[in-house]
Amino acid sequence: MVALYDEKNARFSGFLKELQDVKEGDTVEAEIQIDGKYNNITAVKIVQHDAGAKSAPVMRNGAPSPEQLEVQASAEAQTAFRGATDLLAAKIINAEHPLAKAAIRWALARLETPSANVRAR
Numbered sequence: 001m002v003a004l005y006d007e008k009n010a011r012f013s014g015f016l017k018e019l020q021d022v023k024e025g026d027t028v029e030a031e032i033q034i035d036g037k038y039n040n041i042t043a044v045k046i047v048q049h050d051a052g053a054k055s056a057p058v059m060r061n062g063a064p065s066p067e068q069l070e071v072q073a074s075a076e077a078q079t080a081f082r083g084a085t086d087l088l089a090a091k092i093i094n095a096e097h098p099l100a101k102a103a104i105r106w107a108l109a110r111l112e113t114p115s116a117n118v119r120a121r
Contacts, residue, residue, distance in 0.1 A: 010039065014044070018045075026049050029045045084103035
C-alpha cells in the first residue's frame with residue numbers, strides 16, 4: 001500500500017504499482033473511490049514530473065516512512081508556533097499563560113530536531 005498526501009494534507013491510498021513512481025511535487029490524475037473515511041486510489045496517471053522532486057513521503061504496509069514522520073513533525077511544530085503567536089498577538093493570552101509556555105516549549109523541542117528542517121509540502 002502507498003499513501004499520498006495532497007497540498008491540503010488529505011490522504012489518498014492504493015495498491016497500484018504506478019504509485020511507487022510518484023514523487024513529491026508531481027502532478028497526477030487519479031480516480032478516487034470514497035469508502036467511508038477512506039479515499040482509495042483506483043487509477044493513477046502521472047501528468048508531469050517535478051524535475052527536482054524527491055520521493056514522496058508515503059506509507060507502506062501501514063507504517064509511516066521516516067520522510068512522512070519528518071514532514072509531520074515539522075508541520076506540528078509550525079502549527080504550535082502559529083497558534084501560540086496568534087493567541088499572544090490577539091492578546092487572548094500573555095507570555096506567562098501556561099498554554100503559551102507549553103506550546104512554545106513543545107514547538108521548540110521539535111524545532112531542535114533534524115525533522116524540522118524538512119521542506120514543507
